[in-house]
Amino acid sequence: MSESIFLLPDVGEGLVEAEIVAWKVAVGDVVTLNQPLVDIETAKATVELPSPYAGTVTALHGAVGDVMTVGEPLVVIETDGATTSTPASAPEAGASVGAGRTPVLVGYGVAEDDAPVTRRRRRTAAPVVATPVAGAPVAVEPSSRPVRSTPPVRLYAKQHGVDLATVTGTGRDGLITRDDVARALATPTPTRAPAAPAATSPTSTTRFVGREIESWSTGPLEERIPVRGVLRSMADAMVQSAFQAPHAAVWVRVEATGTVALLEALRGRPAFAGVRLSPLTIVALAVCDAARHYPGLNSSFDAPAQEVVVRRRVNLGIAANTPRGLIVPNIKGADTLDLRAMAVALNELVEVARAGTTTPEAMLNTTLSITNVGPFAVDGAVPILPPGTGAIIAVGQLAKRPWVVGDDVVARPTVDLSMSFDHRQIDGALASAAIAHIGRFITDPAAAIIGG
């Protein structure tokens, strides 16, 4: 029996690190050659790493979310001597050339001297292992760290509301196994929360900054989450915008009977079969129409050039809440679309965003944006401008509210619109005129559309 170390490989021609997305195995698992061990995400792709050895997993290095450096130990597998088909002594491809760059087939190699120092970020202490020679088999002492559990078991416990601190591990070195958690589940204790609650509770996990975070009761008192990916993009964009563009806002409540009626009428028509129509379709048309009437709305402030840029084409950004976080893809040339085309474009944008396949190109060159906060059951918001744009319109929930008609108060569908704008080039008069225009459009969209 000997222990073989699987070092994190460069899976993408010159990558220096990768983030652990999900472990497919746990310590103690017997794995076969090429059995999937772990999903990792690199700057290029999310990929599955198959096991280079057959044997028993004795250590997993890094937890989900940790960023590991290429060439560092990832998995330790105890192999028996019989598995000659997977010699542990395989040289790393091209790694033995010596000092300088590691050659790769396409693109530039990784200069070993330039490689950043370990950037592994951990929530817990790292297991101490001997520094291995690249690619060479290294026998290590079994980890002396008290391993309490493994990521799949931790997830299993979390999903079922089991506090691992109350579970006695029966695995190797007191490791808590899946069976241990299952036993704890079968034995009700005061520490166990109701299993998998549907609604939120202090014991349920929630989504925050594009990831599942632990509940109020079971999570650590303080948790630090690395800022990267979509979260980093959002943070950078918001800071850039908030500190460069002086924001001001205007808002208005409008009656939306006309919008509701128009949508109702169109839904039955054959030409709209299969097209999802929503108030957002009308708002999008209204915003584009406002830009046509008030081109200053579709402008940006180019500080380095000391120029205000007016654009006579709307790339309409739609803030989308996706599983990965907030992104703002846009509909290119939205001002050229008619009602049906706008509805189709919105549906497509939302579906692509939900599927997580929005391309970077789809997020470039936004000129004017809408954020639809209605689905969150709030009446309005004061949004921050996407960088490089002059205005963003927030749409609240469309609901029946008291509305004064003549001297009577009647129930009418109304919606609140608010608009944040860059006060460097857009003044209150223009902003007010524009939002009033959008409001009139929503109140009587048929007239606005026919009137051009």
Add this chain to the structure above:
Amino acid sequence: MISDELVQLLTPEGERISHPEYGSELGRDEILGFYRDMVIVRRLCNESTSLQRQGQLALWAPLQGQEAAQIGAGRALAPMDFSFPSYREHGVAWTRGVPPRDMLRIFRATTTGGWDPQQYRHSLPMVVLGDQTLHAVGYAMGIQRDGAEEAVMTFFGDGASSQGDVLESFVWAASFNAPVVFVLQNNQWAISEPTSLQTKIPLYHRAHGFGFPGVRVDGNDVLAMYEVAKRALDNARAGGGPTLIEAYTYRMGAHTTSDDPTRYRVDAEVEVWRHRDPIERVKALLAREFGVHKVTFDEVAAEAEQLALQLREDVLAMDAPDPTMMFDHVYAESHPLVEAGRREIIELGIGGGH
């Protein structure tokens, strides 16, 4: 998507269908041979992907989904014909007799070549997009002048079809009536770019504009690929000039191991093509029409497994080359600047020289 214009002899369900111009008279052994080829190249490809994920290869370009296009065309080649591949034609290389370990050498970055093209009548993988079509046409014009009764086949993809080199090679092939068959594997994706963004007409229509025939084949139907390729090669040998074959197929995997297709295409599309698998339909035909038993299929699988293990062993045993190797084939003859570079490397103590 699959239109009437498509030559298909075997449906995805493994049913034979007739075509006005093409038919297959292949028997049990030939078809079983195609099946074996396809199972083996898929298995070897999977092993190669694993080896890359384990840090043993710098890169790999998977062929999954394109087995029939490559085996059908490759098996249609006569021994003395010459083929010019891109970097994904592991299936064609297999039909030419290139040992799998030699195919992987360049992907492990232990060589700038891998095999002797003359020995296997199959040139080295071309990474520069579409370049090989020019080499193929040049070679075809050469054998035309030699009066040789041989044909040339070159392979490229839908992405490369947008390259100037490929279109120039069409012009030259047409102008000189060169004995070359262009096999365009339209796998629907040029890395992340769908074919629909690259062309307004079916790609095989392009041949007409250059003045030679183009035909679209179900690239997942090995029988149709073989028959169409064979006729095109016969036609080329007989002085009939070039043909463009558009093998309509699908890249089931990533463009290369550095690519993540889930970022730009939807699972539903992959699922549709899974039902058009090139191997399953041949298996169904063999079982139904020729009564090929499970034992035989299992034997093929076992052979593929054995070859995969052998490939792994061979790859793990490949040592890093002497760095001065890179100077060996820059020019056919010695060149003072190249030799100076070689000396410098040796003086730095990095390479031993040879």
